[in-house]
Each structure stands twice: as C-alpha cells, then as structure tokens.
Amino acid sequence: MAKKKKILKQEHKNETSIARGHEMVATHPLFEVLCNAVYMQYESMAQKDWAYVSSTGVIYVNQDKKGQPNEWAYVIAHCLLHLGLQHHQPKKEQQELWNIACDCYITKFLAELKFGQAPKEMNEPLVEAFTSDEKLYDRFLREGVPPHFKGYSTMPGQMDFLISQNKTQYMFSGYRNYGELFAEGLAKAVQSAIRVAGGIDNTLAGATNLTQAQRAKAWFMSSYPLFGALAADFTIIEDPLVCTRMDISIAAISVETKEIYLNTAMGMTEEEMRFLIAHELLHAGLSHTTRRQGRDPYLWNVACDYVINGWLIDMKIGEMPAFGGLYDPALKGLSAEAIYDRIVTDMRLYRKLRTFRGQGMVDIIETKPPDFWEGKVGVDLDTFYRRALSQGLSYHMAQDRGYLPQGLIEEIRSLSQPPIAWDVELAKWFDRMFQPLEKVRTYARPSRRQASTPDIARPRWIHQSGEEDGRTFGVIIDTSGSMDRALLGKALGTIASYSIAREVPLVRVIFCDAIAYDAGYMAPEELLTKVKIRGRGGTVLQPGVRLLEEASDFPKNGPILIITDGHCDRLTIKREHAYVLPQGAKLPFVPKGEVFRMK
Numbered sequence: 001m002a003k004k005k006k007i008l009k010q011e012h013k014n015e016t017s018i019a020r021g022h023e024m025v026a027t028h029p030l031f032e033v034l035c036n037a038v039y040m041q042y043e044s045m046a047q048k049d050w051a052y053v054s055s056t057g058v059i060y061v062n063q064d065k066k067g068q069p070n071e072w073a074y075v076i077a078h079c080l081l082h083l084g085l086q087h088h089q090p091k092k093e094q095q096e097l098w099n100i101a102c103d104c105y106i107t108k109f110l111a112e113l114k115f116g117q118a119p120k121e122m123n124e125p126l127v128e129a130f131t132s133d134e135k136l137y138d139r140f141l142r143e144g145v146p147p148h149f150k151g152y153s154t155m156p157g158q159m160d161f162l163i164s165q166n167k168t169q170y171m172f173s174g175y176r177n178y179g180e181l182f183a184e185g186l187a188k189a190v191q192s193a194i195r196v197a198g199g200i201d202n203t204l205a206g207a208t209n210l211t212q213a214q215r216a217k218a219w220f221m222s223s224y225p226l227f228g229a230l231a232a233d234f235t236i237i238e239d240p241l242v243c244t245r246m247d248i249s250i251a252a253i254s255v256e257t258k259e260i261y262l263n264t265a266m267g268m269t270e271e272e273m274r275f276l277i278a279h280e281l282l283h284a285g286l287s288h289t290t291r292r293q294g295r296d297p298y299l300w301n302v303a304c305d306y307v308i309n310g311w312l313i314d315m316k317i318g319e320m321p322a323f324g325g326l327y328d329p330a331l332k333g334l335s336a337e338a339i340y341d342r343i344v345t346d347m348r349l350y351r352k353l354r355t356f357r358g359q360g361m362v363d364i365i366e367t368k369p370p371d372f373w374e375g376k377v378g379v380d381l382d383t384f385y386r387r388a389l390s391q392g393l394s395y396h397m398a399q400d401r402g403y404l405p406q407g408l409i410e411e412i413r414s415l416s417q418p419p420i421a422w423d424v425e426l427a428k429w430f431d432r433m434f435q436p437l438e439k440v441r442t443y444a445r446p447s448r449r450q451a452s453t454p455d456i457a458r459p460r461w462i463h464q465s466g467e468e469d470g471r472t473f474g475v476i477i478d479t480s481g482s483m484d485r486a487l488l489g490k491a492l493g494t495i496a497s498y499s500i501a502r503e504v505p506l507v508r509v510i511f512c513d514a515i516a517y518d519a520g521y522m523a524p525e526e527l528l529t530k531v532k533i534r535g536r537g538g539t540v541l542q543p544g545v546r547l548l549e550e551a552s553d554f555p556k557n558g559p560i561l562i563i564t565d566g567h568c569d570r571l572t573i574k575r576e577h578a579y580v581l582p583q584g585a586k587l588p589f590v591p592k593g594e595v596f597r598m599k
Contacts, residue, residue, distance in 0.1 A: 014063055014064065014065065014066060014067075015042065015063060017066075017067055017068060017069050017072055018040075018042075018061055018063070018067075018072050020069035020072070021067075021068075021069040021070065021071065021072025021073040021074075021075070021076055021116075022035075022040060022072070022073075022076055024069060024070065024073040024116070025073050025076045025077050025080065028077075028115065028189075029185060029188040029189045029191070029192040030113070030185045030186065030188070030189040031077055031080055031185060032185060032188065033181045033182075033184045033185045033188070034080050034083065034084050034178060034181045034182055034185055035076075035080060037057060037178070037181055038053075038057045038058065038059055038080065038083065039057060039058045039059065040058075040059050040061060040076075041058055041059070041060050041061070042060075042061055042063040043060050043061070043062065043063065044062070044063060044064055045060075045062040045064065045065070046062075047064065047065070048121070048156050048157075049062050049065065049154075049155050049156070049158075050062055050065055050067070050075045050119065050154040050155065051075050051076065051079055051154050051155075051160070052079070052154060052155050052158075052159070052160040052161065052162060053079035053080075053082050053083060053160065053161055053162070054161075054162045054163075054164055055083070055088035055161070055162065055163045055164050056164045057083065057178070059076060059079045059080075061075075061076075067119065068117065070116050070117040071116065071117050071118075071119050073115070073116040073117075074110060074115065074116030074117055074118055074119070074122075075116075075119065075154050077110060077115055077116060078103075078106050078107075078110065078154055078160075079154065079160070079161075081106045081109060081110075081182075082102060082106070082160075082161040083178035083182075084178050084179065084181065084182030084185070085102070085105075085106070085133070085179075085182065086178060086179045087099075087102045087133070087161055088161070088163045089179075092137065094141070095159070095163075096159060097137060097140045097141065097145060098133075098137050099153070099159045099160065099161055100140065100145055100149055100150060100152075100153070101133045101134075101136040101137040101140060102133050102161065103152040103153050103154075103160065104126060104130070104133075104136060104149055104152055105130070105132065105133035105136065106152075107122065107126050107152040108126055108130075111126065121151065121156055122151060122152050122153075122154070124148060124151055124152075126152070211238060211264070212264075212268070212269070212270045212273050213236045213238050213262050213264065213273050213277070214236060215270060215273075216270055216273035216274045216277055216318075217231050217234075217236055217277060219274060220274070220277065220278070220281075223401070224317075224396070224401060224402070225392050225395035225396040225399060225401055226389070226392040226393055226395075226396040226401070226404070227277075227278055227281050227285075227389075227392060228392055228395070229388035229389075229391055229392050230281045230284065230285050230385060230388045230389060230392065231277065231281060233258055233384075233385075233388065234253075234258050234259065234260050234280075234281070234284075235258060235259050235260070236259075236260050236262060236277075237259050237260065237261045237262070238262050238264045240263055240264055240265035242261065243261050243262070243263035243265070244263075244265075246261065246365075247357070247358060247361060248261050248263055248357050248358070248361075248363075249263060249266070249323070249324060249354075249356070249357055249358040249361075250262070250263055250266055250268075250276065250321060250323060250324050250356040250357070251263070251276040251279070251280055251324075251356040251357070251363060252280070252356065252357045252363040252364070252365050253280035253281075253283055253284060253363065253364060253365065254365040255283075255284050255289055255364065255365075255366075255381060255382075255385070256366075256381065258381075260277060260280045260281075261365075262276060262277075266321075266323070268321060269319065271318040271319040272318060272319050272320070272321045273318070274317055274318030274319075275312055275317060275318030275319055275320050275321065276318075276321065276356065278312055278317050278318065279305075279308050279309065279312060279356065280356075280363070282308045282311075282312075282389075283304065283308070283363070283364050284385045285385050285386065285388065285389030285412070286304075286308075286386075286389070286411060286412070286415060287382050287385070287386055287415055288300070288301075288304045288336070288364055289364055289366060289382070290382050291336070291337075293583050293584050293597065294583055294584015294585070295340060295584065295586060296344070296586075297362050297364075297366075298351070298355075298360060298361070298362055299340060299343055299344060299350060299351075300336070300340055301355055301362045301363060301364055302326060302343060302350055302353055302355065303336045303337075303339040303340040303343060304336045304364075305325075305326040305355055305356075305363075306326050306327065306328055306331050306336075306339050307331075307334070307335065307336045307339065307407075309325055309326055309327045310327060310328075310329075310331065310332055310405075311405045311407065311408045313327065314403070314405045315402065315403055315404060315405065315408075316402075316403070321356070323354065324354045324355055324356040324357070324358070325356070326353060326354075326355070333407060335407075335411070340586075341586070341587065341590050341591060342590050344586050344587075344588065345588065345589055345590060386415045389412055389415075390412055390413070390415070393409065393412050393413075423494050423596075425594075425596055426494060426495075426498065426578075426580070426596045427498055429578055429594060429596070430498045430499075430501075430502050431502070433473065433559050433576070434471060434473075434502045434503075434504060471503070471504055471505060472504060472505070472506050472507060472508060472521070472554075472555065472558055473499075473504070473507060473508070473558050473559045473560065473561060474507075474508040474509075474510060474548040474554065474558060474559070474560045474561070475492075475495065475507055475508065475509050475510070475527075475560075475561050475562075475563065476510045476512055476541060476544040476545065476548070476560060476561070476562045476563070476564075477492075477509065477510065477511050477512065477563050478512060478513075478539055478541060478562075478563060478564035478565060478568060479511045479512065479513045480513045480539035480565075480567065480568075481513075482539070482565055482567050483564070483565050484565065484582065487565075487582050487598055488563065490598060491563045491580050491598060492527050492528070492563070493527075493528060495507075495524075495527065495561065495580075496524045496525065496527035496528045497524075499524035499527075500524045500525065504524060505523070506521040506522065506523060506524075507521065507522055507523075507524055507527065508520070508521055508522075508548065508551075508554055508558075509521075509522050509527070510544040510547060510548060511544075512539070512540065512541045512543065512544040513539060513540070514539075514540055515540070515543060516543040516544040516547050518547060539564070539567055539568045539569070540568070540569050541562065541564065541568045541569060541571055542569055542570075542571055542572070545560065545562075545571060545572070545573055548560055549573075549574060549575065556575075557575065557576070558575070559575065559576040559577060559578070560573060560575065560576070560577040560578075561577070561578055561579075561580065562577065562578070562579050562580070563579075563580045564579065564580075564581065564585075564587075565581065565582055565585050566581055566582075566585035566586050566587050566588070568587075568588070569588075570588060570589045571589065573592070573593070576593070577592075577593040578593045578594040578595070578596065579591055579593060579594070579595045579596065580596050580598060581595060581596070581597050581598070582597065582598050583597045583598060583599050584597075585597070
C-alpha cells in the first residue's frame, strides 16, 4: 500500500511539471493561438519517450516521464510546430525520412528562437546549414540519413508526428487550419517584441505592470521623439539600495555604462520621473562630460543643471522635483560655459547648492575618462549620444511634437558639427580686428620691373596711405611661476604667425608678474625667436593693462591679447580684448572678451 501511494505521488509530480511547461507555451505569443486549438492527453509510454502529436490536433504526453518544466515546454512546442508548419500536408513516399527532416528543421527553429530547454536526448548541436524541411528531405532521399540527424525526435527511434486519415477524428477534434493559426501567432509575436523593445511590456508574455520610471521612459520612446533614441539606449536603475550605496539622493546618470539611477524611495510622481529622465538624458546628449575640459566637476555640473532645467521648464516636460532642482530665470539664455564663468566668482555660495544627486555631488557619474574608448571600429559613446539627440530633434520638429527652446535647438545643432579648434577661433578674431589692407594703383612710383620700357607709364599697387598707421595690438604675457613655458611658446608662435599673415608690422609686448615690464614694440618675427621673458614671480596683470591704456604711443582702438593660466587678479579692461588660456583653466572673474583655450 505504501508503495502504491509513492507511485501516485510521483505521477502527480510529473503532471505538475507537464502543466507548468504547457503554461509556458500557452503564454508565449507565438504559440498561444495554436496551443488553445489543440488537446493534451496523458498516456503511459516507454521510459525514453516524451510525446507525439497527431494531425487531428491532439498531443499525447508521457505521464511517466520525468522532466523539468522548461524541457516539457520545449517538447510541447516541438509538437505544436509540426501542426503549425503543416507537416501533415505533403504526401511523401518515405514518411519516416520526412519526419526526420521535419524534426531537424523544428530543432533549428527552436534553437534560433531560444525557447525552452532541449532534453538531453535532443540537445546535440545541429550545425549543418539547410533552408527548409523540403530541401533536407530531398537530400535524405539522395544521400541517406546520417546517424546524428536521427536524434531530434520527441519519440526516440520512432515517428513523433502521426497523420490520421479518419475524417471523423478531424471533426471530433474541432480541426482548423493550423497554418493560419501559426501565422496569427507570428503576427502577435512581432507585435509583442515591438512592445518589449518600446518599454511598454516587460516580457513577450505581455506583463504590463510597469513602474513609474518605466512608464516615463516608454512615454519618451513613444511620444517624444527628441529623447526617444537616447532613452532607448539607457537602462533605468530604480533600486533604492543601489542609490544609497552610490550616494544618489534623487537621480544620476552614468554615460559609460548607459544607466540612469532613480532613487524611488523619495516617493516621486510619474511627472517628476519624466523631468528627471529628460534632465539626465540631456547631460549625455549635450556632451557635458567632454565639454567640461578640466573645469571643476561640481561647479560645471551646477552650470549645466541651470541650463537644462530652464529648458525643461520652458518645454513643460514633467514637473521639476523640489529637492535638487536648480533654476534661476536670470540665467535664461546663457550657455553652460557662460554660467560657469559667473559662478566661479562666488564659489562659497554655489558650493552649498544641491544637484539631483545631493549637496556637493555630481550627477554625471564618470567611471572612466571621457575618451576612454579608442576602438578603430564604430563610434565613441559621446558621438553616438550627440547623433541620437540630433536625429531626435529632426523627428521632433518634422512631427510638430511640442515647443523647443531656441537655445536648445542651437546647442544640439552646434554639437552635430565638429568642434572648432582654438587656433582657428583665434584666427577669426584676428580677421575681425585687422581687415585686409586695401591696395590702390598709383603712378607716383612706377614699378622697377617696367624699366625696360621707360616710355610707357605703368602704375604699381601700393597700400592705401595711412592704413598701416595704428595697425598693431598689445600682448600681455603672464610670466608668473605657474605659467607653463611650452604652452606660452605655443601661444606666442601662433600669434606671431597670424600677425605676419595679416600684415601687422609691430606688436606691443608687456610682461607681467608682480609688476609690469614694457618690452616695447617688436616685429612679429621676433616673437618666434627673440623674446626674453622677464620675471617669474607673482601674477598681477592689471598694471600691464593700465600701461597700454595710458600709453601715448599705443592706438586708442588697439586691441589687447592676454596670455595667462587664469591664476591672476581681477581685470578691468575698457577696450577690445581677448584671453588665451590653457584648456581647463578658469578666470577668477566673468570675462567680457573672448576666451581661446589651448590644448
């Protein structure tokens, strides 16, 4: 009696595994319709047998066979595909060979679908290339069946698909066109795959219990093209424990790992989630990591937050959280670089501000240097994010999906172009300051080249009188001990080259450290070879500026070019001027002139 109870318990356990495997098949969109049109019947079979299917739409399973649910899902799907692929329709001369060919084709299909787990008897990799069961059958007729092709039947050594000739059985089973049902399942599977890719569903089974953050991400992908491509490439991490471990109060982004962290323990609404996701995506899309260029990470983050939050409020995307949101209407229209130059003048105040990550924290997480990938194939992440945002802008504007601030549009478009080198920008400054000299024809001084025909009066080209007068500019050179000699030489060489190219005859040179040293006027060529730097003490540049502005022999409209590393005093300059700084250096005041950063 005890032995009988044990057998009944084992049978119940097998039926439970079979039922769970059947459920896995029935919830998959590819098999759902087909699975609901067939019957499952339990039978006792040999220990090695799994299941077989009849063309009448009945799957016979071995209730005595031990197997895991995912193995039973594989076996049941195998049987369903015999029906769905209509293997009972062709009338073959050698039905056993046709069954083997169909088994091999189904095995290949399920391997590519990655559905279930093949039982041990059927898990030998099928590496041969064939395009259809028909062609494989023709090959078997010509060449015979290799032994390893015979191991993919769910009934080892036997046919696992039986074709019934009894029409009454078809009528009794509610026979339908299984090929049409399988085509319907294919359409549903494609739709489910699109919904999963769009973030609407979690799985192909159609689970729609999405979190607030997942719904917010799906909204961008389906309804807001500007951020759609970027949002699709990032994974949302909502685990409060992970955020706590990484000191993230509300939100942060990791550009390298393509992850956005949202601390859901703060109890945010879906509208606030949308704002945070858009905020972090703009950090990536606008290349804020690479544009930092040596600036203080936290203050640069603060400057970028002011710009981004202002744009998102104007665009009415979601709702800005009360904690960590930086917004100042007085900074509207300014770039992140311009705002940074302002806030560095009062670091004591701005160090107390909170980003979405927390006070004194940066919500742009840098785990590697910005240009960490030097692969020869593909593009780096920064280029990819800029391209995704640029394409999103095109779709957004083409579909009229909503208002976009002009500043954001200009910045996205400018980032889609390659950055202009500092020396090219400096050359443009020289072009504005020194227009090309106008040449005129005159008979006052005949050209010597016409001496062979002195009887013919010919004019020569000369610069218009007076244009050379005052064609100069001042160069104030920071010669303090912190100034790098290599960068100084590079700057002087570039300035000398541009001066020669624009026919500037003389340059007024001032050296400044603790005091100002007037080197007088020099020809541009002398800047390349004969400059002897004086002083290597502290840094006070205002006396040099005052010397030029008060000099009687320096033009009143002569521009000033200042070469410094940024460790200097606050300057007040009343005339046209510009700065040449090393990349990453910052000035202790808001510059009114242009700033060129040397690499």
